[in-house]
Amino acid sequence: MGRSLGHHIAAAAMAATLIAANNARAETPDAALRGHGGPIRAVAILPDGKLASAGFDSAIILWTIAEGRAHRVLRFHDTTVNALATRRDGCLISGGEDARIAIWCGAQAGPGVTLQGHSGPVSALAAAADGTFIASGSWDRTVRLWSPDGTSRIAAEHAAPVTSVVVTVDGTAVLSAAYDGSLRLTPIAASGTAPARQLQLTGPVNGVAMTAEGTFLLACADGVLREIDASLRPLRDIALPDGPLTTVAVSPDGRTIATGGLRTPVTLIDRASGKEKSRILGPGLPLWAIAFSADGRELYSGGADRAVRRFDVATGQPLGPSIAPASSTEIVDAKDPGAQVFRACRACHGLTVADTHLAGPTLHGIMGRRIASLPGYTFSNPLKAMDIVWTPETIAKLFEVGPTAYTPGTKMPEQRITDPEARAALVAWLARVTKP
Numbered sequence: 001m002g003r004s005l006g007h008h009i010a011a012a013a014m015a016a017t018l019i020a021a022n023n024a025r026a027e028t029p030d031a032a033l034r035g036h037g038g039p040i041r042a043v044a045i046l047p048d049g050k051l052a053s054a055g056f057d058s059a060i061i062l063w064t065i066a067e068g069r070a071h072r073v074l075r076f077h078d079t080t081v082n083a084l085a086t087r088r089d090g091c092l093i094s095g096g097e098d099a100r101i102a103i104w105c106g107a108q109a110g111p112g113v114t115l116q117g118h119s120g121p122v123s124a125l126a127a128a129a130d131g132t133f134i135a136s137g138s139w140d141r142t143v144r145l146w147s148p149d150g151t152s153r154i155a156a157e158h159a160a161p162v163t164s165v166v167v168t169v170d171g172t173a174v175l176s177a178a179y180d181g182s183l184r185l186t187p188i189a190a191s192g193t194a195p196a197r198q199l200q201l202t203g204p205v206n207g208v209a210m211t212a213e214g215t216f217l218l219a220c221a222d223g224v225l226r227e228i229d230a231s232l233r234p235l236r237d238i239a240l241p242d243g244p245l246t247t248v249a250v251s252p253d254g255r256t257i258a259t260g261g262l263r264t265p266v267t268l269i270d271r272a273s274g275k276e277k278s279r280i281l282g283p284g285l286p287l288w289a290i291a292f293s294a295d296g297r298e299l300y301s302g303g304a305d306r307a308v309r310r311f312d313v314a315t316g317q318p319l320g321p322s323i324a325p326a327s328s329t330e331i332v333d334a335k336d337p338g339a340q341v342f343r344a345c346r347a348c349h350g351l352t353v354a355d356t357h358l359a360g361p362t363l364h365g366i367m368g369r370r371i372a373s374l375p376g377y378t379f380s381n382p383l384k385a386m387d388i389v390w391t392p393e394t395i396a397k398l399f400e401v402g403p404t405a406y407t408p409g410t411k412m413p414e415q416r417i418t419d420p421e422a423r424a425a426l427v428a429w430l431a432r433v434t435k436p
């Protein structure tokens, strides 16, 4: 009991920190992938080069980076998706505030495997390079190791919510970090939860990255980026001036460190000298997630302004196409189950006549409208020839079978709503709020 209460208090405190940090407003940028209806919490690069992003809107979006196009929307989690990891076999792993973990392989509409075992939000994920296990960290203060058959065991315990997990280069141990500044290096082979080594810092560790040489980089809440060796001995501290760091990544060649935070924009640090190379000013704070491309030339960041930003690592300059800014539509009756489902549509579709600047057409007056007939929006050509009139039934069908099957040639990313009740709630709510 005491433990579960403690967990709730800690979780509430963290949520309060997050909300307080979310007040930053962003301007319209140039080089952003926009599609999320809420702040982005995690980004990951898939082995095929696609970028996955996820966040507060509970959707996971797969992007074709060069085209700046949302390629697929993956839906499973009920609430915020906090963590993403990729496996060498091409599968994507997601972890949510709903305490669930999902594994997505191939082109199926839903996750092939779902894992349940944590009793609090999943906050961190890592996969062994050889595919033999997944490590997860949770606000329930434990680190779990999952076997390919879906069974799990607790590998490490902390006294506070776990913020990060990484698997060591040789795959023999897991490093976990927690909100109380504790770090544990736990061997995979051991059956108990006794760490081989531990380190206690004075404040929260929010992010961890591992270098190819096996040292660890820690993004700390006191604004210091720390490097520690494979035995958790401190190597050096790099102090940044703007307060809490939330995330850290290291380039594949090990030469460049990228970090950022609540008030710290994307910052590139030369690892050899520990000196700042570039600080990429601009909107997007607070920053929650950073990832390098596989070739190390590009960097992607995600944060409170709902956009995934893309940068050239050599020059520190923003890159790439711009996608229409996310919807400004504020949903009043947010408790309606249909409005909940619409959270995943909201980034691309507005509900008012004025919402003409989004990736998709406004859904104002959608019921009774013929497909691809809204003046002023450039629809894909194949849609113009289709004989579909949008009604609650046809929109439900659209998301039962998926846009690709129902409207072949559409540029709306593939997504399905598999739960009939969720589809019914969505179309009933849409019919009400889109009435002219």
Ligand code: HEC
Pocket: 035, 070, 073, 341, 342, 344, 345, 346, 347, 348, 349, 359, 360, 361, 366, 369, 370, 371, 372, 373, 374, 378, 379, 380, 383, 390, 395, 399, 409, 410, 411, 412, 413
């Ligand atoms: C990442 C962006 C994106 C998301 C998310 C998205 N859509 Fe779309 N949607 C589009 C685009 C783009 C089009 C235009 C398709 C075309 O012209 O090829 C579209 C078209 C449509 C149409 C047809 C409109 C017309 O006038 O013919 C409907 C209906 C629709 N979307 C509903 C939804 C609903 C409901 C959701 C959430 C379950 C959703 N969309 C999620 C981008 C998106």
